[in-house]
Amino acid sequence: MKVLLRGGQVFLDEQLRRVDLSLVSEGDDSPLVVDMIAEPGQIDPSGYQALDLDGKLVLPGLADVHVHLREPGFSYKETIPTGTAAAARGGFTTVCAMPNLNPAPDTLEELQTQQDDYAARALVEVFPYACLTKGGNGRGELLDYEALATEAVGFSDDGFGVQSETLMGEVMTRVAAAGGIVAQHCEDLELSGDGYINDGEYAKTHGHIGKPGASEWTQLERDLRLVQETGCDYHACHVSTTKSVQLIREAKAKGLPVTAEAAPHYLVLSDDMLQDNGRFRMNPPIRSRADMEAVAGALVDGTIDLVATDHAPHSAQEKDVPLKDAANGVVGLEVSVPVVYTHFVRNGRMTIADFIRVMSTAGRERFKLGGGVIKQGIAADLIVFDPEAVGPVDPTQFLSKGHATPFQGNELYGRVDLTICQGVPVWDPGSLVFSSGSEAEGVVR
Numbered sequence: 023m024k025v026l027l028r029g030g031q032v033f034l035d036e037q038l039r040r041v042d043l044s045l046v047s048e049g050d051d052s053p054l055v056v057d058m059i060a061e062p063g064q065i066d067p068s069g070y071q072a073l074d075l076d077g078k079l080v081l082p083g084l085a086d087v088h089v090h091l092r093e094p095g096f097s098y099k100e101t102i103p104t105g106t107a108a109a110a111r112g113g114f115t116t117v118c119a120m121p122n123l124n125p126a127p128d129t130l131e132e133l134q135t136q137q138d139d140y141a142a143r144a145l146v147e148v149f150p151y152a153c154l155t156k157g158g159n160g161r162g163e164l165l166d167y168e169a170l171a172t173e174a175v176g177f178s179d180d181g182f183g184v185q186s187e188t189l190m191g192e193v194m195t196r197v198a199a200a201g202g203i204v205a206q207h208c209e210d211l212e213l214s215g216d217g218y219i220n221d222g223e224y225a226k227t228h229g230h231i232g233k234p235g236a237s238e239w240t241q242l243e244r245d246l247r248l249v250q251e252t253g254c255d256y257h258a259c260h261v262s263t264t265k266s267v268q269l270i271r272e273a274k275a276k277g278l279p280v281t282a283e284a285a286p287h288y289l290v291l292s293d294d295m296l297q298d299n300g301r302f303r304m305n306p307p308i309r310s311r312a313d314m315e316a317v318a319g320a321l322v323d324g325t326i327d328l329v330a331t332d333h334a335p336h337s338a339q340e341k342d343v344p345l346k347d348a349a350n351g352v353v354g355l356e357v358s359v360p361v362v363y364t365h366f367v368r369n370g371r372m373t374i375a376d377f378i379r380v381m382s383t384a385g386r387e388r389f390k391l392g393g394g395v396i397k398q399g400i401a402a403d404l405i406v407f408d409p410e411a412v413g414p415v416d417p418t419q420f421l422s423k424g425h426a427t428p429f430q431g432n433e434l435y436g437r438v439d440l441t442i443c444q445g446v447p448v449w450d451p452g453s454l455v456f457s458s459g460s461e462a463e464g465v466v467r
């Protein structure tokens with residue numbers, strides 16, 4: 023197969039360049055490899071299937087370091103095929119899967135079983151996290167981090183913060199010795215109490231139980247102290263408060279090995295926009311306008327390193343209910359690109375190079391995932407992106423089994439028209455690559 027991507031702008035060497043790309047595979051079952059990168063019109067199109075990409079961008083495949091694929095244990099919420107199809111549709115060729123599963127990957131054996139499942143059933147590349155403590159609920163015993171580190175991309179009890187300082191200190195000492203990284207969901211459960219949305223104006227005026235920002239940042243503050251003592255690599259998940267941003271800024275200024283992520287909803291939504299529907303409920307909750315602005319500003323200035331979706335699908339029964347009754351978590355893989363593109367790139371707050379950094383490179387580097395470059399001689403791992411496509415977010419179109427998103431109905435710019443993961447087209451709704459009727463196993467159209 024020979025494919026010519028022509029007329030678009032390609033992200034090469036940290037900038038958009040007007041070049042044509044040819045992709046060639048040796049047989050229909052072999053991956054498409056970037057064969058030539060040339061000035062526009064320089065590649066003779068005869069023998070190629072040519073895609074005219076006028077006005078479109080060719081970007082490296084994106085990476086999301088925080089997703090929940092829900093298998094094993096919760097396949098009624100999501101499966102490996104549906105979650106990774108959502109990733110492909112969203113422009114992500116690499117995702118890191120959180121371990122709050124049943125059974126939880128707290129032994130090397132279980133982690134390997136899950137790895138085999140990803141290898142057999144995932145459409146995009148999946149790197150799994152292992153648990154931080156036995157059972158993954160923030161209160162368990164220590165694990166064999168040395169063994170788990172051979173397979174795990176990082177360690178997390180996501181959904182729960184590790185409650186005991188002594189336990190967390192011990193965990194960090196051992197994870198550091200194993201050369202691993204802790205990805206922590208910061209939450210002091212005593213401070214959270216029964217709260218389920220931000221402890222702010224909306225909660226007060228609408229009779230909801232609030233969860234204070236301190237439930238996040240007090241634990242982050244404790245952890246950063248432990249990072250200083252242990253030297254453990256530490257990644258703060260889904261940062262949501264002004265104070266957390268400050269703490270991370272200070273930790274980085276001290277040279278601590280700390281990174282942080284923000285999810286799309288903390289970047290552009292605040293609790294004055296809440297509606298009494300489960301699609302506005304997640305943990306941590308959408309915070310105040312001041313918090314939102316602090317988190318967004320931190321993404322722009324680099325204090326927060328990257329965007330990760332915390333894609334957390336649930337069934338309609340769990341989400342299409344009032345806030346107080348809903349499960350925590352919203353889907354993100356199919357909205358992250360248009361949200362970040364519209365709110366940060368299109369309005370000039372960030373460049374396209376910044377976009378690639380926060381949506382791909384920063385996560386790939388921090389978690390040693392590899393990939394993320396368009397380069398001659400290696401398998402194509404890229405997306406075709408139409409920055410002018412605009413429309414409302416329509417969850418009925420999602421490939422994820424989860425449909426709950428606070429962005430439902432928002433008019434957003436930017437659409438992924440094609441995703442090629444490791445040389446294999448995995449999202450090709452317009453039959454761009456497979457117009458001749460050839461089939462690749464697993465391609466979503």
Ligand SMILES: [Zn+2]
Binds near residue numbers: 180181260305332
């Ligand atoms: Zn979490």
